[in-house]
Amino acid sequence: MIERSPVRRELREGVLLLTIDTPGGAVNVFTHQAAGILTDMLRDVSPAAVRAVVVRSGKRRSFVNGVGLMMAGTLKSADDAAAVTRPVRDAYLALRECAVPTVAAIEGNCYGCGVELALHCDYRVAADTFDTHFYMTELADYVFIPTFGATQDLPRLIGLKAATDFLLWGARLSARQAAELGLVDACFQRVDFEPRLSAFIDSVAQTDIAERRRRPPCAASPVHLVRTGRVERERIARLPPAYRGVYLTCLELMESAATKTFAVDEDYRREQRAAAMSILDTPCRAAWPFFFLRQMATALATSNTPRTSPREFSFASVDATLVELAAELSTRCTSSGATLQGTEKATFVLRRYIPEGKPDGLQSGHVAVSTRLSAADVNNDNGLILHFPLRGLGIDVAELASADGVDRGSEAGLASALGDADWTIIVSRPRTLFVIDELVASWLAPQAAYLGSGGSPARLAGALRSFGFIRLAGDWIDALDIDVLCQLLRRRFPELRDIQPALRALPRTDSALAEGESVALDAVLASLGAFAARMLRQRCVSHVAFLDVAARDLIDFPLLHTSLCRHLTIKRVGELLRSRRTFAHLVAEADIASLEEFIANGREYYVGQHN
Amino acid sequence: MTPNLVRGVVSAIRRAGGDEVPSQVELENSLVLHLGFDSMKMALLSLSLEGELGFPILLDDWIASHPDPCDLTVASLCGYLVAALPVEDTNEDTKLSR
Secondary structure, three states: OOOOOOOOEEEOOOEEEEEEOOOOOOOOOOOOOOOOOOOHHHHHOOOOOEEEEEEEEEEOOOEEOOOOOOOHHHHOOHHHHHHHHHHHHHHHHHHOOOOEEEEEEEEEEOOOOOHHHHHHHEEEEEEEOOOOOEEOOHHHOOOOOOOOOHHHHHHHHHHHHHHHHHHOOOOOOOOOHHHHOOOOEEEEEEHHHHHHHHHHHHHHHHOOOHHHHHHOOOOOOOHHHHHHHHHHHHHHHHHOOOHHHHHHHHHHHHHHHHOOOOOHHHHHHHHHHHHHHHHHHHHHHHOHHHHHHHHHHHHHHHHHOOOOOEEEEEEOOOOHHHHHHHHHHHHHHOOOOOOOOOOOOOEEEEOOOOOOOOOOOOOOOOOEEEEEOOOOOOHHOOOEEEOOOOHHOOOOOEEEEEOOOOOOOHHHHHHHHHHHOOOOOEEEOOOOOOOOHHHHHHHHHHHHHHHHHHOOOOHHHHHHHOOOOOOOOOHOHHHHHHHHHHHHHHHHHOOOHHHHHHOOOOOOOOOOHHHHHHHHHHHHHHHHHHHHHHHEEEEEHHHHHHHHHHHHHHHHOOOHHOHHHHHHHHHHHHHHHHHHHHHHHOHHHHHHHHHHHHHOOOOOOOOOOOO | OOOHHHHHHHHHHHHHHHHHHOOOOOOOEEEOOOOOOHHHHHHHHHHHHHHOOOOOOOOOOHOOOOOOHHHEEEEHHHHHHHOOOOOOHHHOOOOOOO
């Protein structure tokens, strides 16, 4: 066994560099071992020998991505929480109480407890690179309250409104946005990151640390705080009932912190108790396994990336409509400044995807880009197709579709670059429609059928909300080509009539709610279940996890049920089919046949799936 | 728990754990304490077990059944798989043993 410390220590010109580099993985997970070592190293710091401490990452694209969700999964009581989280809390306390100024030098993903680690430092600087972004995973992805100080430190640092956007509602921040909000103190280009970091350290090394740590909260008038609290409560009231308690508790913790000059131990303990209760609560218990599904999909999308493949990418296009997109992708998928030494930059040429294009395939290094929903069969002869039809809605989910036989190296390299830039990637081998378009159609068709047959939008909204859906499909309609959408739905559900008015009546996220209509919900679940069964049967995706991630990120399939395919067990699909008479008019006949085939097959989507 | 199952599980652990996994893996080894597994590697273990077993497999129920992540041993994982897999898939003549 190769023993390697997850934290390296180096003293350079009076600056103690602590480099987190947890062994064996592409990203840093702040394990108990790493926490214990960091604590010991910080305890030894003496102002006589050290003028500043810098915490940074040894991973190229990850500052710290998490603390390890196994901890959340194994907690059995609130008392366990204190014991289980102690090593990490001790490390963060050691940072907060360090005798000299501490600086987090952030390059790469900074997620969840990585953000909290940075918050416990006196200063934060970030690299302005495509893969440096900030995201609080806890509530947005796992429905629990952060455990290591974010509810206390964020509102004071960036104000209550920005903190709620970031922590409650899952806003993702680039390094520049983080600097604009005050989450980081400075943002440097990668090309001169090191000299500017050194200059920054020199400038803060003489700071009066006691003063720095008592800095006043981000200016906000009491009226502003009250108004923000009211707006957030209204938003929380529109969440599914199961979520409201945890969101409200989190908001209350943040409101209390927003007015204080600094947090005391009791504030952090209060957060810790609330966090433990939320981890033990039903929504978190259902949500945390989704982590594994997402990681599996990511690993599958980027597997077979040749070790020699380029790590830097650029995008170009001669098509006027794609020039802007090429520029954006280049910004998001390539580090600012010079290409790193020892790596070669690969260029992808973007071409517009033309379904009826000549069947001569694409040249190597060319990618066909498809930005709209399509009701036509996918032309696989285009080779590698990047399809992201909901980007206009702020949904960064891209389908990387290819024909069998396409070079997996290019596919995985592109998936890797886009994934690092925070896109969700669905790797597919579409047989007829794109997988994303199939999902959109399967999501909307039963809703349109329900509304087209005289159903109430408020009762549809009530049914979806009670199941746990937060975002509703009515939000999409203005941004999509309704004629293409109608054609797409008709392909999935030929019996569907009067689609356009039904689509325009779809409830929006802020629509009025009424008591849910279970028939509508059953039809939606049956349609989605048939989508999953069909995609796997036709081998349009290589793994069920791609479908779960697509359902989560595109249609907001509720974490309350872990995932689409985790929810749709043989038992549940059997129950749906037994009540098919009530909703059969709302789904295509072929969908019922797909569900029956799934039952007949007798295999759950996942082994170990509980009913 | 058949020898083939244990061999398959150890092989999957090696693929997911990489260089951190020692040359000798014992049934009583904790994946967290002795084999260097974190939550990210557990996700990779799901995939490498799938390669051995031929089914997508989730480990969250196994993880949640232990009060302390340090108790997640190789033996415990084998026991979980025996209970979770359809009966025919733990027999000697399944993919795992070929």
